[in-house]
Amino acid sequence: MTAPATPDFSVRHLWKVFGHKADRIPNDPAMVKLTGPEILEQTGCVAAVRDMSFDVARGEVFVVMGLSGSGKSTLVRCLTRLIEPTAGQVFLEGQDIMKASASALRDIRRKKISMVFQHFGLLPHRSVVDNVSYGLQVRGTGKAERYAKAQEVIELVGLHGYERRFPDQLSGGMQQRVGLARALANDPDVLLFDEPFSALDPLIRRDMQAEVIRLHRDMGKTMIFITHDLSEALKLGDRILIMRHGELVQIGTGDELVGAPADDYVADFVSEVPKADVLTLKWIARPAADLDLSTSVTLPAGTVIRDAIPAVMGSLAPVRVVDGDTTIGAVTRDDILGVIGARPGHTQAVA
Numbered sequence: 254m255t256a257p258a259t260p261d262f263s264v265r266h267l268w269k270v271f272g273h274k275a276d277r278i279p280n281d282p283a284m285v286k287l288t289g290p291e292i293l294e295q296t297g298c299v300a301a302v303r304d305m306s307f308d309v310a311r312g313e314v315f316v317v318m319g320l321s322g323s324g325k326s327t328l329v330r331c332l333t334r335l336i337e338p339t340a341g342q343v344f345l346e347g348q349d350i351m352k353a354s355a356s357a358l359r360d361i362r363r364k365k366i367s368m369v370f371q372h373f374g375l376l377p378h379r380s381v382v383d384n385v386s387y388g389l390q391v392r393g394t395g396k397a398e399r400y401a402k403a404q405e406v407i408e409l410v411g412l413h414g415y416e417r418r419f420p421d422q423l424s425g426g427m428q429q430r431v432g433l434a435r436a437l438a439n440d441p442d443v444l445l446f447d448e449p450f451s452a453l454d455p456l457i458r459r460d461m462q463a464e465v466i467r468l469h470r471d472m473g474k475t476m477i478f479i480t481h482d483l484s485e486a487l488k489l490g491d492r493i494l495i496m497r498h499g500e501l502v503q504i505g506t507g508d509e510l511v512g513a514p515a516d517d518y519v520a521d522f523v524s525e526v527p528k529a530d531v532l533t534l535k536w537i538a539r540p541a542a543d544l545d546l547s548t549s550v551t552l553p554a555g556t557v558i559r560d561a562i563p564a565v566m567g568s569l570a571p572v573r574v575v576d577g578d579t580t581i582g583a584v585t586r587d588d589i590l591g592v593i594g595a596r597p598g599h600t601q602a603v604a
């Protein structure tokens with residue numbers, strides 16, 4: 254795992270154990286060797302987050318994935334100490350969160366970080382504009398300023414014209430847009446999303462995913478996004494962290510998880526993914542040393558296989574695969590057919 258250059262969050266040896274005498278577990282060498290289920294059996298404690306270390310880069314969309322109960326929500330709540338970690342360290346922009354005072358933490362939660370939840374958590378007796386500006390009101394921002402900011406983000410999420418409506422007059426998708434606008438109104442550095450779209454029907458969900466991608470492109474904010482939906486993770490995530498029983502199993506880009514799953518659990522997760530849509534040529538390029546590529550078409554190693562199909566299938570000679578000026582290998586028609594299922598193939602990155 255390569256550490257991002259400018260981390261927003263640095264997490265080191267983080268533990269959250271629920272149960273009696275939970276704090277003894279991370280410090281007990283006999284316990285730390287056990288798996289989550291073994292800890293539960295021997296102590297009755299749930300190790301929801303076990304010795305996790307990772308960085309989230311500034312401006313990154315970082316997805317946390319895992320089956321139900323794997324510890325995703327607990328992990329993300331530990332980042333701002335909404336759930337108090339049992340052991341370990343969390344740094345936000347270099348600030349040691351574990352040493353932050355109660356008032357510093359309140360400030361971080363109000364100003365630096367906003368959360369968007371699955372159940373929108375809107376205030377039912379407040380209009381859209383009052384829900385969106387609520388965080389600013391709590392911060393003591395004057396009415397004119399908070400309404401101006403609310404109006405700006407309401408337009409950003411496509412709710413112009415609905416300012417005076419109440420939550421129960423809106424569809425689920427629109428309510429989640431209000432949730433998103435409310436999170437953005439605080440102008441946070443980091444947005445945390447806890448399965449925000451899982452209650453929405455598939456078409457609305459797709460719209461909201463596109464909305465998040467657009468907002469990220471326009472605003473470049475760091476986003477940490479919990480989901481148990483792999484296609485959502487692949488669509489949104491710059492990198493994806495996979496959890497199982499509170500443990501970090503793998504962190505990687507979508508193509509790293511699909512091309513080189515760390516174990517059977519990850520392989521199982523990604524087994525249904527159409528490889529040609531996720532993997533790039535780097536994953537199927539074969540050594541080119543004894544091939545004549547003098548007349549070959551050239552494609553960058555980062556080309557998604559699906560996009561390379563016309564060029565490779567239309568070429569009699571192998572296609573040269575390059576990383577900048579360096580040839581890293583070649584791809585033949587058979588390699589492409591191997592990935593799209595017509596022939597057995599290989600997925601072994603050469604880079």
Ligand SMILES: Nc1ncnc2c1ncn2[C@@H]1O[C@H](COP(=O)(O)OP(=O)(O)OP(=O)(O)O)[C@@H](O)[C@H]1O
Pocket residue numbers: 271272299300301319320321322323324325326327328481
């Ligand atoms: N307050 C608590 N007390 C005891 N155990 C808890 C508590 N909160 C969570 N847990 C346990 O910690 C583990 C991780 O829960 P968590 O909600 O973080 O998982 P998750 O991956 O977010 O699940 P889901 O996808 O269902 O929301 C589960 O076994 C859960 O039962």
